[in-house]
Amino acid sequence: MSFVVAAPEALAAAAADLSDLGWVLSAVNAAAATSTTSLTVAAADEVSAAVAAVFGSYAQAYQRLSAQAAGFHSQVVRALTTAAGTYTAAEATNVLDLVNAQTRALLGRPLIGNGANGGAGTGADGEPGGILIGNGGAGGSGALGGRGGNGGAAGLLGTGGAGGTGGAGLPDNPGGVGGNGGAGWLFGNGGAGGAGGTGVVDGGSGGMGGAGGLFGNGGAGGVGGASRTAPGGAGGAGGSAGTIGSGANGGNGGAGGAGINNGKGGAGGNGGNANASGGQAGNGGNGGAGGTGIFNGGIGGDGGAGGNTGTIGSPATAGNGGDGGDGTKGASGGNGGRGGNAFNGGSAGHGGNGGAGGNGVANTDQLDGGAGGAGGAGGNGAAHGDGGNGGAGGNGAGGGVGGAGGSGGNAGTNGNGGNGGSGGQGSAAPAAHNPTPLPPSTQTPAQGGTPGANAGAPNGIDGGDGGPGDKGGTAQPGGAGGGAGSGSIIHNSNGGNGGRGGDGGPTDGNVAAAGGAGGGGGDGHFGGNGGKAGAGGTGGSGGGSGGDGGQGGPGGFTGGSGGAGGTGGDGGTGGGVGGNGGGGGAGGGDNTGAGGGKGGNGGNGGFGGGAGGNGGQGGDAYQNGDFGGTGGSGGNGGTGVSGSTGGAGGAGGAGGAGGTVSGNGGNGGTGGTGASGGTGAVGGFGGNGGNGGSSSQISVGGEGGNGGTGGQGGGGGAGGAGGTGGAATHGLGGAGGAGGGGGTGGTGGTGGHGGNGGSAAPGAAGGTVGSGGVGGTGGNGGTGGAAGAGGAGGVGGTGTGLTGLSGATGSTGTKGSTGTGGSPGT
Numbered sequence: 001m002s003f004v005v006a007a008p009e010a011l012a013a014a015a016a017d018l019s020d021l022g023w024v025l026s027a028v029n030a031a032a033a034t035s036t037t038s039l040t041v042a043a044a045d046e047v048s049a050a051v052a053a054v055f056g057s058y059a060q061a062y063q064r065l066s067a068q069a070a071g072f073h074s075q076v077v078r079a080l081t082t083a084a085g086t087y088t089a090a091e092a093t094n095v096l097d098l099v100n101a102q103t104r105a106l107l108g109r110p111l112i113g114n115g116a117n118g119g120a121g122t123g124a125d126g127e128p129g130g131i132l133i134g135n136g137g138a139g140g141s142g143a144l145g146g147r148g149g150n151g152g153a154a155g156l157l158g159t160g161g162a163g164g165t166g167g168a169g170l171p172d173n174p175g176g177v178g179g180n181g182g183a184g185w186l187f188g189n190g191g192a193g194g195a196g197g198t199g200v201v202d203g204g205s206g207g208m209g210g211a212g213g214l215f216g217n218g219g220a221g222g223v224g225g226a227s228r229t230a231p232g233g234a235g236g237a238g239g240s241a242g243t244i245g246s247g248a249n250g251g252n253g254g255a256g257g258a259g260i261n262n263g264k265g266g267a268g269g270n271g272g273n274a275n276a277s278g279g280q281a282g283n284g285g286n287g288g289a290g291g292t293g294i295f296n297g298g299i300g301g302d303g304g305a306g307g308n309t310g311t312i313g314s315p316a317t318a319g320n321g322g323d324g325g326d327g328t329k330g331a332s333g334g335n336g337g338r339g340g341n342a343f344n345g346g347s348a349g350h351g352g353n354g355g356a357g358g359n360g361v362a363n364t365d366q367l368d369g370g371a372g373g374a375g376g377a378g379g380n381g382a383a384h385g386d387g388g389n390g391g392a393g394g395n396g397a398g399g400g401v402g403g404a405g406g407s408g409g410n411a412g413t414n415g416n417g418g419n420g421g422s423g424g425q426g427s428a429a430p431a432a433h434n435p436t437p438l439p440p441s442t443q444t445p446a447q448g449g450t451p452g453a454n455a456g457a458p459n460g461i462d463g464g465d466g467g468p469g470d471k472g473g474t475a476q477p478g479g480a481g482g483g484a485g486s487g488s489i490i491h492n493s494n495g496g497n498g499g500r501g502g503d504g505g506p507t508d509g510n511v512a513a514a515g516g517a518g519g520g521g522g523d524g525h526f527g528g529n530g531g532k533a534g535a536g537g538t539g540g541s542g543g544g545s546g547g548d549g550g551q552g553g554p555g556g557f558t559g560g561s562g563g564a565g566g567t568g569g570d571g572g573t574g575g576g577v578g579g580n581g582g583g584g585g586a587g588g589g590d591n592t593g594a595g596g597g598k599g600g601n602g603g604n605g606g607f608g609g610g611a612g613g614n615g616g617q618g619g620d621a622y623q624n625g626d627f628g629g630t631g632g633s634g635g636n637g638g639t640g641v642s643g644s645t646g647g648a649g650g651a652g653g654a655g656g657a658g659g660t661v662s663g664n665g666g667n668g669g670t671g672g673t674g675a676s677g678g679t680g681a682v683g684g685f686g687g688n689g690g691n692g693g694s695s696s697q698i699s700v701g702g703e704g705g706n707g708g709t710g711g712q713g714g715g716g717g718a719g720g721a722g723g724t725g726g727a728a729t730h731g732l733g734g735a736g737g738a739g740g741g742g743g744t745g746g747t748g749g750t751g752g753h754g755g756n757g758g759s760a761a762p763g764a765a766g767g768t769v770g771s772g773g774v775g776g777t778g779g780n781g782g783t784g785g786a787a788g789a790g791g792a793g794g795v796g797g798t799g800t801g802l803t804g805l806s807g808a809t810g811s812t813g814t815k816g817s818t819g820t821g822g823s824p825g826t
Contacts, residue, residue: 008084008085008087008088008091009084011080011081011083011084011087012080012081012084012085012088014080015077015080015081015084018073018076018077018080019077021073022070022073022074022077025066025069025070025073026066026070029063029066029070032059033059033063036055036056036059036062037056037059037060037063038056039052039055039056039059040052096111096112096113099111099112100112100113100130103131107131108128109127109128109129109130109131109155110129110130110131110134111130111131111132112130112131112132112133112134112155113129113130113133113134114129114130114134114135114136114137114158115127115128115129115130115134115135115136115137115152115161116137117137117138117139117140117161118137118138118139118140118149118164119140120140120141121140121141121142121143121167122140122141122143122149123139123140123141123142123143123146123147123148123149123164123167123176123179124139124140124149125139125140125149125150125151125152125179126138126139126140126149126150126151126152126161126162126164126182127152128152128153128154128155128182129152129153129154129155129158129161130155130158131155131156132155132156132157133155133156133157133158134154134155134157134158135152135154135155135158135159135160135161135188136151136152136153136154136158136159136160136161136182136191137151137152137161138151138152138161138162138163138164138191139151139152139161139162139163139164139179139194140164141164141165141166141167141194142164142165142166142167142176142177142179142197143167143176144167144168144169144170144176145167145168145169145170145173145174145175145176145197145199146166146167146176147166147167147176147177147178147179147204148163148164148165148166148167148176148177148178148179148194148195148197148207149163149164149179149194150163150164150179150180150181150182150207151163151164151179151180151181151182151191151192151194151210152182153182153183153184153185153210154182154183154184154185154188154189154191154213155185155188156185156186156187156188157186157187157188158184158185158188159182159184159188159189159190159191160181160182160183160184160188160189160190160191160210160219161181161182161191162181162182162191162192162193162194162219163178163179163180163181163182163191163192163193163194163207163208163210163222164178164179164194164207165178165179165194165195165196165197166178166179166194166195166196166197166204166205166207166225166233167197167204168197168198168199169197169198169199169200169201169202169203169204169225170200171200172200172201173199173200173201174197174199174201174202174203174204174227174233175196175197175198175199175202175203175204175225175227175233176196176197176204176225177196177197177204177205177206177207177233178193178194178195178196178197178204178205178206178207178222178223178225178236179193179194179207179222180193180194180207180208180209180210180236181193181194181207181208181209181210181219181220181222181239182210182219183210183211183212183213183239184210184211184212184213184216184217185213185214185216186213186214186215186216187213187214187215187216188212188213188216189210189212189213189216189217189218189219190209190210190211190212190213190216190217190218190219190239191209191210191219192209192210192219192220192221192222193206193207193208193209193210193219193220193221193222193236193237193239194206194207194222194236195207195222195223195224195225196222196223196224196225196233196234196236196266197225197233198225198226198227199225199226199227199233200227201227202227202231202233203224203225203226203227203231203232203233203266204224204225204233205222205224205225205233205234205235205236205266206221206222206223206224206225206233206234206235206236206269207221207222207236208221208222208236208237208238208239208269209221209222209236209237209238209239210239211239211240212239212240217239218238218239218240218273219238219239220238220239221235221236221237221238221239221269221270222235222236222269223235223236224236224266224267224269224301225266227266231264231265231266231301232264232265232266232301233266234266234267234268234269234301235266235267235268235269235304236269237269237270237271237304238269238270238271238307240273240307264299264300264301264331265299265300265301265325265334266301267301267302267303267304267334268301268302268303268304268322268337269304270304270305270306270307270337271304271305271306271307271319271322271340273307273308273309273340299327299331299332299333299334299370300324300325300326300327300331300332300333300334300355300356300373301324301325301334302324302325302334302335302336302337302373303321303322303323303324303325303334303335303336303337303352303376304321304322304337305319305321305322305337305338305339305340305376306318306319306320306321306322306337306338306339306340306349306379307319307340307349308340308341308379309340309341317347317349318339318340318341318347318349318379319339319340319349320339320340320349320350320351320352321336321337321338321339321340321349321350321351321352321376321377321379321388322336322337322352322376323336323337323352323353323354323355323388324336324337324352324353324354324355324373324374324376324391325355326355326356326357326358326391327355327356327357327358327370327373327394331357331358331370332355332357332358332370332371332372332373333354333355333356333357333358333370333371333372333373333391334354334355334373335354335355335373335374335375335376336351336352336353336354336355336373336374336375336376336388337351337352337376338351338352338376338377338378338379339351339352339376339377339378339379339386339388340379341379341380349378349379350378350379350386350387350388351375351376351377351378351379351386351387351388351418352375352376352388353375353376353388353389353390353391353418354372354373354374354375354376354388354389354390354391355372355373355391356372356373356391356392356394357370357371357372357373357391357392357394358370358394359394359395370394371394372390372391372392372394373390373391374390374391375387375388375389375390375391375418375419376388378418386418387418388418389418389419390418390419419496468481468499468500468501468502468534477502477504477505477513477514477515477516477540477544477547478501478502478503478504478505478513478514478515478516478537478540478547479501479502479516480501480502480516480517480518480519480547481498481499481500481501481502481516481517481518481519481534481535481537481550494522494524494528494529494530494531495521495522495523495524495528495529495530495531495553495563496521496522496531497521497522497531497532497534497563498518498519498520498521498522498531498532498534498550498553498566499518499519499534500518500519500534500535500536500537500566501515501516501517501518501519501534501535501536501537501547501548501550501569502515502516502537502547503515503516503537503538503539503540503569504516504537504538504539504540504544504545504547505540506540513539513540513544514537514539514540514544514545514546514547515536515537515538515539515540515544515545515546515547515569516536516537516547517536517537517547517548517549517550518534518535518536518537518547518548518549518550518566518567518569519534519550519566520534520550520551520552520553521534521550521551521552521553521563521564521566522553522563523553523554524553524554524555524561524563528555529555529561529562529563530552530553530554530555530561530562530563530597530619531552531553531563532552532553532563532564532566534549534550534566535549535550535566535567535568535569535600536548536549536550536566536567536568536569536603537569538569538570538571539569539570539571539606544571544606545569545571545610546568546569546570546571546603546604546606546613547568547569548566548568548569548613549565549566549567549568549569549600549601549603549616550565550566550600551565551566552564552565552566552597552598552600552619553597554619555597561597562597562619563597564597564598564599564600565597565598565599565600565616565632566600566616567600567601567603567632568600568601568602568603568613569603570603570604570605570606571603571604571605571606571610597618597619598618598619598632599615599616599617599618599619599632600615600616600632601615601616601632601633602614602615602616602632602633604636605636612636615632615633616632617632618632
């Protein structure tokens with residue numbers, strides 16, 4: 001028997017030398033080809049030409065043989081090179097197997113190489129990767145209802161193995177949990193978590209993502225398993241990143257599993273945290289959608305929380321919270337996840353948005369709309385983390401209640417509060433459809449529109465806006481607007497705006513629906529301004545009253561202005577007497593350095609003679625020359641139909657109080673104009689003007705509203721009384737407002753009385769003694785059949801200082817002109 005001893009290194013060297021030799025020969029042959037294959041003929045005779053052709057043919061034959069030799073040479077070189085590699089690989093394989101066998105027996109893992117995968121359907125864990133180099137093996141999928149295997153850990157260089165999928169659940173058992181991803185070691189990343197198994201009872205939870213190595217990223221969490229009737233499985237949490245290095249990312253949380261039939265969606269997994277040196281944190285997973293259900297829908301799953309950034313190193317961005325899943329068929333939406341926190345000057349994560357509530361389904365036991373999920377809170381950090389928006393409420397059906405809008409998420413440090421979700425719309429009750437007479441029964445009553453959700457709580461730069469109220473169902477009031485969030489407690493931040501009230505629903509017989517009230521404005525902080533209040537909703541057709549405007553938010557205590565009050569909603573039209581407009585909300589007070597907010601205007605009366613709403617009171621001012629807010633104007637009375645009474649104008653709002661040192665009180669609001677009456681009816685009365693706010697200097701009361709125009713032959717409305725001027729500390733009392741003009745009608749209306757002047761306060765030591773305010777001017781009489789009497793002038797303010805003077809009495813209003821066919825005026 002003979003043996004061949006091969007030295008791979010010698011074979012490789014010989015192959016290299018032969019390759020170089022072949023290259024040199026090829027270069028020399030190519031250089032000689034031009035001068036030998038095409039010889040120049042020595043003379044022009046036939047012999048010279050024949051000699052040149054013979055020698056040229058020799059050279060051409062040589063080049064052909066050289067090309068064949070070069071091809072053979074290349075084959076020899078390739079054979080030697082392949083042989084050297086084969087011998088080298090064989091020796092390495094034999095040595096690696098011997099070494100791996102020893103390390104596997106001693107440590108349970110190879111030295112170099114990938115770990116083996118777990119078997120399918122066994123739930124076996126994946127084998128760890130090689131100690132030096134190697135990826136972890138993937139976990140095996142689970143048996144029926146069994147857990148998936150965990151992924152194997154990586155070596156110093158390599159990625160952790162993925163977790164195995166959980167097995168599908170049996171009829172009475174949940175789906176199996178997904179296996180966790182394998183961890184990284186040095187530079188490796190964590191493996192992804194396995195998906196949860198589908199279950200009849202419960203869906204299996206997704207596996208957690210593997211943690212990253214010292215310099216690696218965390219693995220993503222597994223997706224939760226779906227469920228037929230019960231909640232879907234929760235998504236697995238993302239793996240955390242390594243602890244040192246340039247900053248690796250935490251893994252994303254897995255999405256929650258969906259419910260299939262009435263099942264609640266699973267919660268999304270939390271995002272993984274970044275490493276200490278400031279990497280990007282993972283995002284929270286989104287919650288799964290609720291199940292569709294035959295009768296009832298499933299609730300949407302909650303979104304997972306975003307991961308946190310590292311504590312040292314470069315600033316980074318925290319993970320965002322996952323969005324809540326949507327509810328279905330009347331079920332609630334899931335809540336948004338919280339945004340991650342940032343450290344070392346990084347940006348905080350934003351809160352996830354709440355899921356939308358599902359709509360109600362008529363002719364089932366699920367009539368009401370589902371509530372929207374709440375928005376997740378924003379994370380804390382140097383840069384703002386905003387709160388998530390609340391989800392919208394679902395609409396009711398068949399007399400069902402509209403779902404409530406989700407609340408806006410609270411802001412993190414420097415962040416903005418999330419907006420509240422819109423409330424769902426209520427529905428009219430279904431009509432009876434019994435084919436034969438049956439005993440008396442009750443229908444499900446129609447429901448009002450759902451109030452809008454309140455915005456997020458303080459901590460943000462600006463407060464979030466409140467959600468709008470939704471429209472009411474038939475004969476039902478509109479929902480109230482949501483309250484706005486306040487601004488940050490540590491910044492000159494503004495309050496959010498209040499939500500608008502929902503409109504009243506349409507009439508049902510003689511039942512009219514009122515509009516919803518507007519939401520209040522948010523508080524300002526430090527020098528921030530108070531938020532503007534929401535407007536009231538419009539009254540429903542058939543004479544519904546308009547909703548009241550909301551209250552304006554107060555300004556911050558270092559100089560913010562108060563927010564304006566919301567405008568009252570207009571009254572509804574048709575169906576007899578129109579609805580009353582809602583009163584405007586009072587303007588927000590201010591603390592130092594700026595004015596109080598303007599009172600909201602009263603809403604207009606509806607067509608058919610509805611009275612206008614009263615104007616809101618202006619916000620008070622407090623110190624150092626501040627001005628009280630102006631009172632809101634009263635709403636105009638509605639136009640009367642034939643034979644009815646014209647609506648009275650609304651009262652003007654009171655002005656805000658002035659500052660304690662030298663500020664002016666706010667002017668009272670203007671009273672609303674009385675509406676025109678129908679034929680033969682008496683005109684409505686104009687509203688009273690608002691009172692001027694207390695102040696340190698002159699403040700004028702609001703003007704009275706004009707009386708409504710009477711119908712043919714009716715009496716004119718009386719003008720409203722002027723507002724009372726504000727009280728002064730060291731200045732003049734405010735002047736009384738002018739009385740409103742009388743309405744046009746058959747009989748002359750009586751003009752309104754002028755407002756009383758404000759009282760002057762006693763003068764301080766060394767100060768200027770105050771004087772009483774000047775009385776307001778009386779209103780004009782209305783036009784009537786016979787001339788009406790003008791209104792009496794307002795009473796002047798009484799001086800209460802050491803030498804204060806009483807204000808002059810206001811002038812008498814002008815006499816009304818003669819109307820057609822009217823009775824004598826009174």
